[in-house]
Amino acid sequence: MKVIRRRLALMALGATLSACATRPAPPVQHYSLGMSRADFRDYGGAKANPCDAEQRWLSDELTAVNGLLARFVEGTDKLGNPNSVDHPRQVELLKEAQRTLPPVLDVHERNLRGLARCGFKDKGAFPEISRRGGELTTAARGRLAEADGVLAQAALRAAQGKWKDESLQREATARGTWCTETPKVGEATVYFARQGLEGGTEWFFCDGSRVEQRAGTEPAFVEPEGLKPQDRRRIKPPRYLEAAVNFPAEEIDRAPEGSAPKSAAPTP
Known part of the structure; x- marks a missing residue:
C-alpha cells in the first residue's frame, strides 16, 4: 500500500x-x-x-x-x-x-x-x-x-513660424502707434526693431528709412525708395545709426530663443 x-x-x-x-x-x-x-x-x-x-x-x-x-x-x-x-x-x-x-x-x-x-x-x-x-x-x-x-x-x-507671422502684425501696430500719418523725412524716429531668424537686426523708421545689421557686420543705413532730391538732402544717416544704437535692446522683437545670437545691439 x-x-x-x-x-x-x-x-x-x-x-x-x-x-x-x-x-x-x-x-x-x-x-x-x-x-x-x-x-x-x-x-x-x-x-x-x-x-x-x-x-x-x-x-x-x-x-x-x-x-x-x-x-x-x-x-x-x-x-x-x-x-x-x-x-x-x-x-x-x-x-x-x-x-x-x-x-x-x-x-x-x-x-x-x-x-x-x-x-x-x-x-x-x-x-x-x-x-x-x-x-x-x-x-x-x-x-x-x-x-x-x-x-x-x-x-x-x-x-519661429508663428513668431514671424505675428511679428508683421506687431510691426504694423507699432507704426500706427508711433508714427504720424505724414511723417517728416529726415526725422530719425524708430517705431519698431526686429531680430530675424538669421541673427540680423533691422530698425524701422517712420519716414521709411531703415538701419540694417547682419550678423557679424557693422550697421548700415538704408534709405527709402523713390526719394525726391530735396528729401534726400534732409536725411542724415549718422542720426539714424545713432537712433538704432540707442534703441532699447529689450524692446527688439526677437525670434524664439535658439535661432539667433542673443545680442542684438548694433556696433557703435
Missing part, C-alpha cells in the same frame, strides 16, 4: 509540474501606431513559454509586429529633412511612437529571445523572422533615441 500511495503522489506531482510547464497562452493584445496594426501576445509577461505556442500563431504574431516596426522606421525616414512635405506627418508619428511604442518593443524583444530557445527556431520562416526582428527593434529604438531632439527642433520651427 505504501508503494501504491507513493506512486500516486509522484503521478500527482508530475501532473502538477506538467501543468505549470505548459501554461495557457496569454491573451492577445491589440496595438496600433499611425495606420499600422498588430496583434501579439506577451509570453514573458505572463510567464508562459512561446515554445509551447501554436507555431502558426507565433509566426503570425511576430511577423505582424515586424511589419509594424518596418512601417514605423520607413515612415520616419524624412525626420532629418524639415523641408520635406512628409516631415509634419512623420513628426506626429514619432510623437505617437514615443508615447506608446517602448512597451511593445520590450515585449517583442522578449518574444524573440524566447523563440531562440525553441526547438523549431530554425524551421520555416522563423530564422528570417528572428533576424528581421532584431534589425527592426534596433532601428526602431534608434528612431526613439532621436525623438527628443527631433521634436524639440520641430517645436522651435513651429514657434
Whole structure:
C-alpha cells in the first residue's frame, strides 16, 4: 500500500509540474501606431513559454509586429529633412511612437529571445523572422533615441513660424502707434526693431528709412525708395545709426530663443 500511495503522489506531482510547464497562452493584445496594426501576445509577461505556442500563431504574431516596426522606421525616414512635405506627418508619428511604442518593443524583444530557445527556431520562416526582428527593434529604438531632439527642433520651427507671422502684425501696430500719418523725412524716429531668424537686426523708421545689421557686420543705413532730391538732402544717416544704437535692446522683437545670437545691439 505504501508503494501504491507513493506512486500516486509522484503521478500527482508530475501532473502538477506538467501543468505549470505548459501554461495557457496569454491573451492577445491589440496595438496600433499611425495606420499600422498588430496583434501579439506577451509570453514573458505572463510567464508562459512561446515554445509551447501554436507555431502558426507565433509566426503570425511576430511577423505582424515586424511589419509594424518596418512601417514605423520607413515612415520616419524624412525626420532629418524639415523641408520635406512628409516631415509634419512623420513628426506626429514619432510623437505617437514615443508615447506608446517602448512597451511593445520590450515585449517583442522578449518574444524573440524566447523563440531562440525553441526547438523549431530554425524551421520555416522563423530564422528570417528572428533576424528581421532584431534589425527592426534596433532601428526602431534608434528612431526613439532621436525623438527628443527631433521634436524639440520641430517645436522651435513651429514657434519661429508663428513668431514671424505675428511679428508683421506687431510691426504694423507699432507704426500706427508711433508714427504720424505724414511723417517728416529726415526725422530719425524708430517705431519698431526686429531680430530675424538669421541673427540680423533691422530698425524701422517712420519716414521709411531703415538701419540694417547682419550678423557679424557693422550697421548700415538704408534709405527709402523713390526719394525726391530735396528729401534726400534732409536725411542724415549718422542720426539714424545713432537712433538704432540707442534703441532699447529689450524692446527688439526677437525670434524664439535658439535661432539667433542673443545680442542684438548694433556696433557703435
